[in-house]
Amino acid sequence: MVKRLFKIFKWTVGIVVTLMLLISAALVIFKDDIKRYAIQELNLHLNKKLHVSYIDVTLWKTFPSLSLDFDDVLIHDKFGEEQKLDTTLYAKKLSLRFNPMDFLESNYTVKSIILKKGIINLKVDEQNRVNYDLLKPTEGESSENFEFSLEKIKLDDTDFSYQNDITKQYYASHLDQLNLSGEFSATKYTMQAQTDMMVKQIKREALTLISNKRANCNIAISMNTEDDIFEIVNADVKIQNLPFHVEGRVSPDSIRFAINAKKLNLTDVANNFTLAQLNTVKELNGNGDVSFDLELIGLNKTDANLNIHAGFSIQNGSLANTTFSLSNIDARGKYTSDANTSELELEKLHFLSSGSAFDAQLKISDFDKPLIRGNAKGAINLAAVHTLFGPFGLQDLEGNLDVNSAFNLRMNNPVYNPKDLSIYALKGNIHLKNITAQFLNDTRIFKNINGEIGVRNEEAVIKNLYLTIGESDFNISGELNNIAGYFKGTETLFIDAYTRSKNINVDDFSSTGGSMTEASRSWLLPTKIKGNVTVNAAEIKYGGHTYSDITTRMRLTDRSLEFSHLKGRNAGADISGNVLVTEKNPSVLTVSTDLYSNNIRFAPLFKEWNNFEQTVIAAENIQGIAKIKLKFTAPFDLITGLNKDLIASTLDIEIEDGALYNVETFKEITASIKSTSATLLISPQKINAFEAKLLNLKFNKMSNQVIIRDGKLYIPEMKIESNALDVLVSGEHSFNNDIDYHFDFRFREIKGKNKQTEFGEVVDDGTGFRVYLRMYGNIDDPSYAWDKDAQKKDREEKRQEEINTAKSILKSGFGINKKDTTILEYTVDHGPKEEITLSFDTDTLAPPEEKEEEKKKSKFQLKLEQLKEQNEKENEVEFQIGQ
Structure with a gap:
């Protein structure tokens, strides 16, 4: 018996091995014929041109099936007769599987198709032409021995998309694996579909329903190819592990699908559906029940839109973290879409924030250019808004808003220009309460923001908007007009405002503290803003200097700021005048001034300004009071710095009661006199006495005009009358401290000034030998010489x-x-004459005490109260969606 079994086994193995050898030999012998035959048959079945880089026939790798493998398969788009270069189908490898026993009988029946690392892009263009009509009728040309009797279709690692330009639908996914099985050649059968995928996008017009979500499904579909009816029998669908119930039916004339879910967890829904902004809900201890129903109905035509009806609701919701808490969240809404319109309506939104209620209604239609209508009333926690929907370019946002508003507006270009708005109706009042904000990559923190804003269409009124930035504080009231036109970029914004500050530190306005580069060069001053801002600042600090009691009226025009009637104090001096700042090139501010002062005291001025970065005359060396009139123009390049060669300035200066003490340069002047032959004419005692006067130099009045141009300060010739000598001075002083000064005085003044006698002062007749001295070189190490050219x-x-x-x-x-x-x-000239002057005391009458005027409401407060009264009166009528 054992021998007989062994004999049967031996013959069986021998037959199998012989068959395999015969098949292998046949494959080797007829391999090229099989390839040609397969290409011939495929071309008879395909409506598109097929590009293949390599074809092979294998058995042992795919045993027990025989496989006809195509490498780098490519089919380009073709719409009717119009050929394009876009890809309809690509596969790194496409395999057609056969039964090897059928080959021995010359029966080439394809049992399965396997596609790996592929791309499938199905399209319907605006002319209702498709690119996926791959197969065509054979019209009797096909061989009876070659046919498709599919039992399995498998796609691995494949990108799949469907785009319909008529209905504006777009679906995109990445199929990790898709398995389709069934008796595809039968007229009635059940197809099993299993897949794991990444849903990249499901989009209808501008509304994205799902984006970048994992999904898997196991669906049984009843197929009736005779009547062209396909119906979902059973469906197990999960998106990010959320379960959904799916129904569907496709007939020759209609399509219907329904998807619904009941009482899904709010955190799971927020993390896995539509609004990517809600991905942080799981970190906020989110709670609540979410339900929705989605139905798609339409004609079974490529040019027909599927009508979408979806309803959703949230009940008993809550969100909280360490900075905010939202409770009693109750929301209800719907989404509808047909061939003409698409509309998202939030019928109800209610929640509690810090014990205060918030209620809103919202309707959005025409998603390409969204029309937004609705109303809102109640308290909004900005930390919650920033966490859920931000960051809005902010790294931090806290505080609260109390709103009472109604709005009807359109976003004309939401993708490329979100500020392009058309405001049809906008009214409301907003109270800002203890808001803190900080922009991304910005060191500045805007804190303590409080105030009230009233809005009505194109007009806004601001009342006592208070904020701080570092050490700086601002209190702003004002009126804005033409708001929407400005944000749209087509019209000018008009401003009339008033701002008060106790302290402004200009360094607080630096966003990064780093230096700018050419790559960051941009326009700083705005365009399309006009108006006036009255500025009142108790103290402004900049560059280590303090300016106090600043008042001015700032006028804004295109890339220009004009500060008129400017008044302030610096180093104890009162300064007034006008300043103009313009920007003709990006990041280059041209500053022009016309300033006046009648009481500049040199000692505190030199101390405040660090002796103007020089060591010849310090604050302790100078006294006196000056009157100045300064006209100054210079370009300040915020990237490369101030170009001193382009400074143009004239300074009219008049000095009274001036004095210079212990100026080291004066010692060097007398030292140069001692080293010359002048000691033969002047005794050392006289020179020492002259030096003592120079080191305690006093003069009653001096006036001149100083000019700055081409990087130099020019001092025209002026006469200085002092207790030491009367001297004519002129010269040049460059910004790198190169000097060239000329002094001209009478020689006899070194010997002594006019003398007093019992008959009065002996007046000099102005004649006598004059000395011409030149001081040149660098101010820190000057050289002296007799000035022969001046003489x-x-x-x-x-x-x-x-x-x-x-x-x-x-x-x-x-x-x-x-x-x-x-x-x-x-x-x-008859010389001086004696004058007798009588002075009498004058009575002064003190002006009558003025009664303190009653405080009046500002025009901005009156305007705000008017808007608030109108808005509250109209908002008493409940806003209804759709009316």
């Missing part, structure tokens, strides 16, 4: 003066050249 010039001027005097005497005394108007009449 020669002075001699020429005096010679010309004497000639003119002689002509005047001849004209006045003898009538010579009477008709020459260039010759002046000669006048005799």
Whole structure:
């Protein structure tokens, strides 16, 4: 018996091995014929041109099936007769599986199709043409031996998408694995579909229903190919592990699908559906029940829209973390879409925040250019808004809003220009309460934001909007007009405002503290903003300096700020005038000033401004009071810095009761005199006495005009009368402290000034030998020399003066050249005369005490109260959606 069994086994194995060898030999012999035959048959069945890089026939890798493998299969888009280069189908490997025993009988029946690492893009264009009509009737040309009797279709690692330009539908997913099985050749059968996938996007017009969610399903579909009816028998569908009940039926003339879910957990829904902003709900101890019903109904046509009806609700919801708490969340809404319109309606939204209620209604239609209508009333916790829907460009947002508003507006370009709004109706009042905000990548923190804003259509009124930035504080009231036109970028925003500040530190406005680069060069001053802002600041700090009691009226125009009637104090001096700031090139601010002051005291001024970055004259070396008139223009490039060569300035200055003490440079002047032959004419005692006066130099009045241009400060010739000597001074001083000064004084003044006698002061007649001294080089190490060029010039001027005097005497005394108007009449200087001055005390009458005027409401407060009264009166009528 054992021998017989062994004999049967031996013959069986021998037959199988022989068959396998025969099949292998046949594959080797007829391999090329099989390839040609397969290509010929495929071309008879396909309506598109097939591109293949390599074809192979294998058995042992796919045993017990025989496989016809195609590498790098590609089919381009083709709409009717129009050929395109886009991809309809691509597969790294496409395999057609056969029964190897059928090959021995020349029966080539495809049992299964396997596609790996593929791309499938199905499209319907605007002309209702499709790119997926891959198969065509064979019209009797196909061989009876080659046919498809599919039992299995498998797709691995494949991207799949469907786009309908008529209905504006778009579906995209990545199929990790899709298995379809059934008797596909039968007229009635049940197809089993199993898949694991990533749903990349399900989109209808501008509304995205699902984005980047994991899904898996196991569906049984009853297929009736005779009547073209397909119906879902059983469906187990999960999206991110959320279970859904699915029903569906497709007939030749209609399509219907229904999806619903009951009492899903709020946290799970928020993390897995539609609103990506709600992904943080699981961190907020979210709770509540979510239910929804979705139905899709329509005609079975590629150019027909599926009508969508969806309803959703949230009950007993709550969200909370360490900064906020939302409770009693109750929401109800619906989404509808047909061939003409799509609309999302939030019929009810209610929740409690910090014990205060918030209620709202909202309707959004036309998602390409969303029309948004609704109303809102109650308290809003901004920390919750930032956490759930942010970040809005903010890394932190806290505080509360109390709102009472109704709105009807359209976003004309939500993707590329969200500020492009058309406001049809907008009214409401907003109270800001203890808001704190900080932008992303910004060191500044805006804190203590409180105030009230009233809005009515294009107009907004701000009342006592208070905020702080670092050490700086602001209290703003004002009115804005043409708001929507400005945000749209087509019209000008008009401002009329008033701001008060106790302290402003300009360093608080730096967003990063880092230096700017050419790559960050941009426009700073706004365009399309016009108006006036009255500024009142008790103290402004900038660059280590303090300015106090600042008042001005700032006028805004396109890339220009004009500060008129500017008043303030610095280093004890009162300053007034006008300042203009313009921006003609990005990040380059041109500042022009016209400033005045009548009481600049040098000692505190030099101390405040660190002696103007020089060591020759310090705060302890100078005294005096100055009157100035400054006109100044310079471009401040915020990236490369101030170009000093482009400064253009004139300074009219008048100094009274001036004094210089212990100036080291004056010692160097007397030292240069001691080192010359002047010591032969002047005794050392006289030089020492002269030096003592220089080190305690006082002068009553001095005036001149100082000019800055081409990177240099020019001092025209001026006369300084002092207790030491009377001197003519002129010179140049560059910004790198290179100097060239010229001094001109009479030699006898070094020996001593006018003397007093019992008959009065002996007056000098102005004659005598003059000394011309030049100081040049760098201010920190100057050189001194006798100024021969100045001496020669002075001699020429005096010679010309004497000639003119002689002509005047001849004209006045003898009538010579009477008709020459260039010759002046000669006048005799009779010298000083004694004057007797009587002074009497004058009575002063104190002005009557003024009664304190009653405080009046500002125009902004009156305007806000008017808007508030109108809005509250109209908001008493409950806002109804759809009316």
